[in-house]
Amino acid sequence: MKEVSIKLEYCYGIKDFTHTFDFSEKPTALIYSANGTMKTSLSKTLKALSKGETPKDEVFRERISTHILVDESEKPILNEEIFVVESYNEGFNSERTSALLVNKDLKKTYDEIHGKVDLKKEELLKELTKLSGIKTVEQEFKKLFQSEDILFILSSLEDEVLTSEVNELIMKLLSYKEMFNDKIISFVSDSNNTIDLGSYTELYNELLKGSSFLNEKFNHTNAETIGKSLSANGFFEADHSIILNGETSIHNEKDLKALISKEKEEILDNAELKALFTKIDNKLNKNKEMKGFRDLIALYPEIVEMYKEVKEFKRSFWISYLQKESINYRSLIDVYRKAKEEIKPILKQASEEVTLWQEVLNEFKERFTVPFKLTLENQKDVLLNDSAPSIKFEFMDKEENQVLNKPDLINVLSQGEKRAFYLLNIIYEIKARSLDNQRCLLVMDDIADSFDYKNKYAIVEYIKEINDTGNFRMIILTHNYDFYRTINSRLDIKNSLRYMTVKNNSGIRLVRGNYVGNVFNAWKNNIHKSNSMMIASIPFARNLAEYKSNSSEVYKKLTCLLHYKGKDSLTTTLTIRDLEEMYFDSWGYERSLPNKSKKIFDILFETANEISKIENEDINLENKVVISIATRVLIEKQIVRNIGENEQITKILGSKNSTPELIKLFEIEFPSEKNKIRVYNRVNLMTPENIHLNSFMFEPLLDISDEYLNRTYKEVLAFDQEGV
Template sequence: MENLKVEILNCYGINKLVHDFDFSTNSAYVIYAPNGVMKSSFANVFDDYSKDRISTDLVYKTRVSQRKITAATGEEINKESVFVIRPYEKEFKTNRVSNLLVNQDLKTKYVDLHEKINDAKASLMKELKKVTKINKVEEEILSVFATQNSNIIEIIHNLENLVLGENLVEKFSNVSYKIVFDQKVIQFLATGDFKYQIRKYIEKYNDLIKNSMFLRKEFNHYHADTVQQNLANNGFFKAEHTININMNGSKQEIGSPAELEKLINEEKLKILSDTELQKIFEDIDKKISNAQLREFRDYLFENQELLVELENIHNLKRSVWISYFQKCSVLFLNLTKEYKESQDELKRIIEQANREKTEWENVIDIFNRRFHVPYTLKMSNKADSILKDEAPSIEYIFNDRTGLSESISEDLLLSVLSQGETRALYLLNIIFELECRRIQNLKTLLVVDDIADSFDYKNKYAIIEYLKELSDSDNFNIIILTHNFDFYRTVQDRINTNKFTHSCMAVKKVDSIDLINPGYKYISNPFADWKRYLNTNKAKLIASISFARNIAEHIGDDNNFNVLTSMLHWKNNSLQLRLRDIENSYKEIFKDMSALEIDDSDKLVFDLIFEVAEEIYAEQGEVGLNLENKVVLSIATRINAERYMIQRISNPTFVSEIRSNQTGKLFGKFKTDFPSEIEQIKILEKVNLMTPENIHLNSFMFEPILDLTEHHLKDLYASVNALIYTEELGSQYVAASGEEKPA
């Protein structure tokens, strides 16, 4: 995307913005936008575009909104190629992270092994559904056999010895799981009265077993049925073998399966038809006459022998499942075989995955290396995130100043971090997203909305260096938005932008917003620019008074400091100072300007200040950055405000004793003397709040004057002038000659 044309109309407070971004030679733009001009609104429009949402004006809803983001061909750019980075989004998580993890060869081997296991598992589960006639087979097995962190395949593997051991298939494989273990039945069986009846039934049953011809507690009819079935299935009688049954001390020879089955059934019937046992069963039957348990009641009537197992429902469940597994033994053993055969290979794959250096870890390294926070990050589930579909997990290692380290949860970490440190953690997810796009070779337009806001300087520079690396990549074009002027200047100097075409400032006009280039050198060092034009640009000549005064103060030049101070305040000697006095001070302060000659050197300084202020006031609309214009308006406004307050206070002794902060002290006195003049106090308070930062300018910080529009300063200038004329002072000031200078 070499060229991008942006057209925005009535979107989020932007009345109109049209701009062409040319990325053919430089991949990054940086835009300074004072608060409230367009920064967040611009980002909102691009965020809407990337997410295919409509952009509107939230306040003036009836206005027609329009948004066009097109390439040089006139076609809309790919929405997926746009990514907006907000100052902070707590919930932001990239959905591309798996692209940083894949070792395709390892993953393919891992998946192939698990597919064999899962195919064997699926076959077993399908057969178990037929046997049990329930759908949630896996959930039920887990509920009966699961221990902490166990999974279904490990459970089945651990049950192999039991399934190969005691044969329970004949005893329980035909139990109706759906009926016997229905939730309502389970709740009913847990009632105290029913449990008492069950115990009575079991005690009587065991008494009858003791008196049986050949059955015993240790060899009840279930065991007898199992023996009979096994002998028949294994051709015992077909081989003309016989067995001897101990019938109350006498041996009875049995030579056929039918004969053995008849003997067992007769003995079982004798026990279950016992009058007293039947009476207990009838008592139990009466207790389950509830309509919701009718199916269980009918089932129990046909399977009375099950009653002796109901005292311990959990053990019964385990036994029933073992019998089901035995019934499906071929599929069960095939699954355990696939599982066991795969373990050595899976272990080798997992060990290799843990040794792999992933792009995901590279992101963590970027974060740990660049950002200065009291914690470090570590990837804690590398193998699973590479081989499975699990999201990567981060371990947070908190480090205190003594060198102690502690692994803590993300929630706890966030509760102890500062705002800047918390936002640094947000950057981790942003880096993941960007590195994913880089790996995928996805051409991306980044719109970066004050990402460094609330960070300390170390981390701000870390962000700038990372943005620089992205701008050097062929995959990224970047539009960096900020309301922090120091960040703007630093980005302009450090990122490979064209300082004369790709560094912009947002200027708000009456019906539109323009992105203008203020001039690289002008922004990086405006004072050097002013010094070059002291004799040709009167606004820059006046604005430099504040800068020269600051230098005189710092170097201990009291004489020039006092002279220049009298040009910025209403002092006793202010009306006598002329341009030659500025020239002399500048020559002494600026050692490289010994040849400076200012035209019309006999002109009064205040004359020039107010002439230039009036010219600036008369100019229509915003005409660029113009720091010098704002300084001139601030100086003129403050001089007029001081003149007004001095004349109203009318206390020469009080004024003569002021040695510093003259505007503030005059304002304090004015409020004391004229507390009822609310409107005048409001205007003078604005002067006291708005002008000092603009006049006391230095090379490190002049953001307040940038955020304050020329329009606001013009309004304030006019308001102070109105005070003067309201009080019939008759002029802006009176020159030393006594000649009244018109407004």
Template sequence: METLKIDLENCYGINKLVHEFKFSESKAQLIYAPNGVMKSSLTQTFEDIVLAKQSQDRIFKNRPNKREITVDGAELNPEDIFVIQRMKEASFKEATTILVNKALREKYNELVEKTTDAKAAFIKLIQPNFGIKDNLIETEINMLFRKDFFVVLEELKNDVREQDKPHHENIIYNEVFNEKVLKFLSSKSFNTKIVEYISIYDSLVNKNDSLFMKGTFNHYNADIVSKSLKENKFFAAKHKIKIKDQEIDNIADLEALIESEREKVLKDPELKGKFDEIDKALNGNLELRKFRAYVEDNQEILAELADLDGFRKKLILNYFVLHKVDFDHLLKINTDTEVERKKIIDEASSEHEEWKNVIRVFKERFSVPFEIMIGNQHEVILYDKPASLVFRYSDAFDHVDMGGPELQVSLSTGEQRVFYILDIIFQFEVKRKTGNKQLVIVDDIADSFDYRNKYAIIQYLKDISEEDNFFMIVLTHNFDFYRTFKSRLGDKINYQGNWMALKGAGETKLTVGEKRDVFPQLRLKYSECDLSFIACIPFVRNLVEFTAGDDHLSYLTLTSLLHMKPARTNPAVASTADLTKGEIHDLFSSIFGLIPPCTDRDKKVLDLIYEKAAAIIGDLENFNFTDLKLKLVLSLAIRIKAEEYMLSKIANAQFLNNIHKKMTGKILKQFRIENPNASADLIIMDSVNLMTAENIHVNSFMYEPLMDLSIEHLNKLYVDVFSLI
């Protein structure tokens, strides 16, 4: 794998990109791409090849697409591409912690999600019957039956299918089995009354002349028979039935007989006396009024209350019968997905040793505030369960393990990062075993990681890139990562694999990136290059601030070149318009410890800034805007000119004589007070304040905002501001 050629059009925001990467010169190719330029778009395009998917523009989907990517003149094999997407904010569910390769884990997650969604839909369907929140129903069923939800469903499926009609379908579970009712039903006095009631009830049902018989044919069974005959038009077909020597040929007579038999039992004086005792006890408690109403309309349920758990199970069974079609559908989904999950678990078992090695590698390289381990190794061997990641948190007194099958909430951000890196290490281990040459596309892998782990990631990628079969394109929008990665990989990548992405009107181009750290170059060239001279102003100002403080004369002098200051604000410091190149050159020399010659010493620095900014704007096409100096000069010119304009519109002499620190914001506030109707000007000034404030306070540690600032934005702002004066 020596040369990778890409020719793209209309791929997720990339209008056009043509480039050639020479891995023969550098096995790692580094691209710095500000947000919105091409980074994620290029990554997604390679991902499309892996997935055998057609690429397209993200917005203008109907535009013709071109995607020609070749390696050494041949079409790129999807199996030889490894795409590492940036870590996205996602919900890491329990299934995600199983230790298996990425493709199988995604499939496993899909199966779990399919089952979970179907279960949630079924629970939502039966929720009105339970009268409690959806998320409590599964827990209630599991606790009552002392088994997993789907195990309960499997055990009840035959009963559900055999029962044609539900019993007690009008009884809401929570109205009978809430905390207050259960406390009452469990009391000794009520229990005595129930036992007496049931004894009388059973003797009445079992009388020889009764239509019913305990445990064989009760009034529920009679109601079901009646409803079934009615629905199936049994009597309309001229059929008859014979019950206890009584011939019946119509539904009305059958219903009347059943009701008569029911009344004979329930209105028996002795039974009614016991019922009245129960009713009185219920009526004396305001919290049980709803339950009493149920009992009054469904007196038969009193016979069920001797076995509360048994009655609860009967109610749940009947709710399942009421929704039999959906019950069967849920069971089928669970059964079907279980077969597929088992296959993945078998595959996971075969990868168990590889994951142990991955965790070892992680522990050697990375630092996290918890210990990571495979938590259920015995279950992997004994019960064919998938290995799962466990996070152990410890303090001086105890430790807590989180993860594995018991994890029911999303992983923390830190745990997600660990799993993200572990997965990448595993994929590299798998790719390494194939022995094939692999093109690795890395998209902001270190984004959101702390510095220690960011450097560990860089070192890991460096080590991988030095292996014979791995060829790498690393994309990042983080300038600090870009500089560090380039530094760690040495001169080869710096000169043969170092790129910066620039987005033009119709094409994105990769230009040669920064070869040397800009700040040492400023120190060496401030005397011979006007752009370097101007760029030194904020840099040296920061050095003075860090070493001598913000009250030092040199600091105040340089501040007058970052803000428009009249001389009267500080007699010891010349006004912005009066400072000369010679004065500032001497100041730089004293800080840098150098004595280079200075040309044009009497040149006003402000004039020099404006002249160089105008030259840049006048010849945009021929400037390389990956050069920090150009954007810095434009930003300085824009802000000073904006302040010059606002000061010209401010009449408050006291304000003008007391401008010392945090200038731009204060000037803008006073300008707004004195010019409330200058709405168009205020919009421009707000843009200046937003776009150039932090960019000018540049230092050697962080100047990414200035690198990310597009030349188009600066050009527009320059034109808007300079057109005001």
């Protein structure tokens, strides 16, 4: 993706947002978003799209949402190509972890070997399906033989299949599916039917004993099987004969069949046996699906006895089917046996593999200090059998370790440790996605929020590594300005991909992000051209003067420019020439400032008035500082004017906490001025951090919109026309 174009309307609080991110030169965009501006809404929208859901306006539900996300070719960015990293999501668990547990070369070799076995297995199962009539042969084997490994089951039957005689009776019966359908099993299991079936088989066996050569162990089916086998092996062709009970001599298979048929007819023609069969027949005739079973009993009464041991009866069917498919069966067993030998060294290597999963974990442990460790318990199965990873979680203290399940581990971790564990899962997901070579838009929503500085820099290190791979297109969202500056510095974010959010009634837009370097140096180089930068530099110069042993007078004078000290005080009388000298003293400023005779006090309010009329929402730090200074000085001036300069006022103006003290006195003197008191207190709470800024902390000021500061200034300015 060289470009990502986003157009949103009415999506989780976003009224309108349209922007194209140009990733043709750099893979990462960075967005600073003040609280309530856009950050959460954008990540929530993209999260919904990644899950295939439709974003919506949760407040004005009747509004129709628009959501377009395309690349430079107008090709939609697919759900699976978006991954949103939330600030924290305790329930997140990467589904791609298994990919990090696989040595691709090892897996390829294993799959090639197993592929040959699977091919032979499928050929055999296909034929068994035809014979048995069921489509779930493999599942039936696993259930009957109580094992999840069908290859192990098949190989364990090898001696029986290849050395025993084929059970001819089984091959004459109905298919496995028909013989063991639910209705037949239910019929033979019914206690009432069991009595009738038992009586029938008992009498049948008794009648067999009266036969000249048959009995319950050598019935007509057995005799037919022997005759067929002798004939097939040339016994009769060699002029051999069979003598039954020392009397009847049989010279060919035809005579044997005729004799067997006669004996069988005589037995089945027994009146008592017929009566018992008729009783059973009446029950079976009620269901057409049982007709085949009825006919079987008539032909082969001995099968009734076999249903008493259904499991063994079923087993006989599969053995017979395998014997019938002996060529396919032998081929599978031979390939399987060879594969087992070839796989042994692969299994050994798989158990010893140091996988990407482990490498990520080792790197994580080096960067983060956490009281737990993770161990993979089924590495070989994950590597080779596509099993889900089984992770053991172990909590550690100085004395002993304790194995916990994941929920219990999460329950005992601190908030920071929980976030670290969450981050580990995120790293696994990102690492796995990078292996897919699939394009991906990676959105990070304040991933470093609530981490201490050590862990925060570990996160920055991870983000830099992701950035350097070039596999992702990243949008990093944050409301933490220090993190914003750090990411910009470490990742060398391109100017055109560094943004701040601006929100107004019509929607949200991105403007170029500034103030990522040394903002005070930038001001110092431009204060001769910009009154707003000249005024905004006063607090910083004052901070520098405070720490210089020979600059106490400069410190006092600069303080006077940040507070109202009286009508004819330094606040109102200091000029640009004076400020130029103080700037030289405090931070070595050597440029010449214009309009040297003009009063700083006048320039402050001239500049503030101009700034308050600006309607665009571009973020401008120096303008915010100027408005903050002007607003505070103005309320102090108003309070002093309304109360009048007296001994108490003079004392307050000389104190360190002059603003709150003046407001308290105003509340006492003018208790009915509720609105002014409310505004004054709001200004007192808001402006100190904005004015006493230093090289580290100007984030609070950036979080306050220009529009809000300007509106507050105008409110205070309007009090001058009202009087008290």
